[in-house]
Amino acid sequence: MQRRQFFHRALLAGAFTAAASASVGRAALAGLPEPVMATGPETAPPWTPPGVTGAGRPYRPVVTLNGWTLPFRMNNGVKEFHLVAEPVVREVAPGFEVNMWGYNGQSPGPTIEVVEGDRVRLFVTNRLPEPTTIHWHGQRLPNGMDGVGGVNQPAIPVGKTYVYEFEARRPGTFMYHPHADEAVQMAMGMMGFWVTHPKGRHPLINEVDRDYCFLLNAFDVEPGAKTPNINTMLDFNIWAFNSRVFPGLDPLVARLNDRVRIRVGNLTMTNHPIHVHGIEFEVTGTDGGPVPKSARWPEVTTDIAVGQMRQIEFIADEPGDWALHCHKSHHTMGAMGHDAPTMIGVDHRGLVSKIQRIVPDYMVMGERGMYDMKEMEMELPPNTFPMMAGHGQFGPIGMGGMFTLLKVRADQAPDDYSDPGHYAYPSGTVAYEYPGPVPDAHRPPAASGPSSASQALPQVRRPQGHAHH
């Protein structure tokens, strides 16, 4: 964190060139750029490369949710990045750390942000215990730079550095990930985002006020354990945005009436219907490029299949704290065992105290649903996070995993990404309790015996011609 904070301070002070020339001598420019590292999980402010014009005009930089953008150095007109593939420790939620593999101190790796037409040189150093490669998902590039181990290049041996070099030909939303032992390496968290900004005004790419990005990823970490189970094919228990889960996820913040773009890529083993409350959005692009305007339609949920990327856009014209989450409800829950029986409708009265005489810690879960779990102060294993957690201004939120908030405020300053806190609801705009009596509903008479029960059943018309079957 110290090194990254140093870098941000240096960058904010416009001292990047000085810092770079101080740490990288003229002779060293012929060699590797010093890798920039991050260890903290907080969302870094947008990074504008000071003093570097590159191939394009100034652009609005993206903000990587609970992540950061990798600074580059210019070397004879080429943007040079240094990625280090290495074991990292990711704080997935406060109090919950997982041994992952990633890049430059974090999983996911830093976002690479360039401009259409840029010449890009990426040094990749392998500090993993096994060979790796990087595939630049979605990019137009020379075949030998595509990163499929064994096909396009030998895998990068342990301890070696390989160089990828190509022109960022196509503006858009991309990602990077290994293409060597990828089932293991992606299950361990190796992935990163890539954004190529258009070099000028683009007919299909809007100028936006806020541009967010994150990857969907999943891990299988036994409660109390610290290393993902890499043999899991489908039954993951940590569903994350950028290797981070609610309540550890930062909010996406917007000023009222901002045009907001959110770029999402899916590197899990299942699809995720991403749902945003309060507004309607359009899918304006995929990893294949911008969507023609005539092919866009309004949505409030968009399904993102495995290996896909979607960029959505909307006007943030409703103030408030709006949920933004995966609509698979188990993906907004934290770590839990999946083999617990369903207890809804089971009457436990009298049973608990009897069992507690034998098992003093015995608790009943879920006989009225699992809402109570939100307030349950269970003793958790030493390294995990609550299954349903987070506190809002009205009480427990009961969410974990792929859940965060879109916070829209009239008084949020432009370019201010700090958390504005809870929404101040105008009086009379919050759902409230009805204080009066609730009248009984008129229901059909209850069935009492076999004959009346059959009378109460709806009429079922048998299919024609199948009477004898």
Ligand SMILES: [Cu+2]
């Ligand atoms: Cu999901």
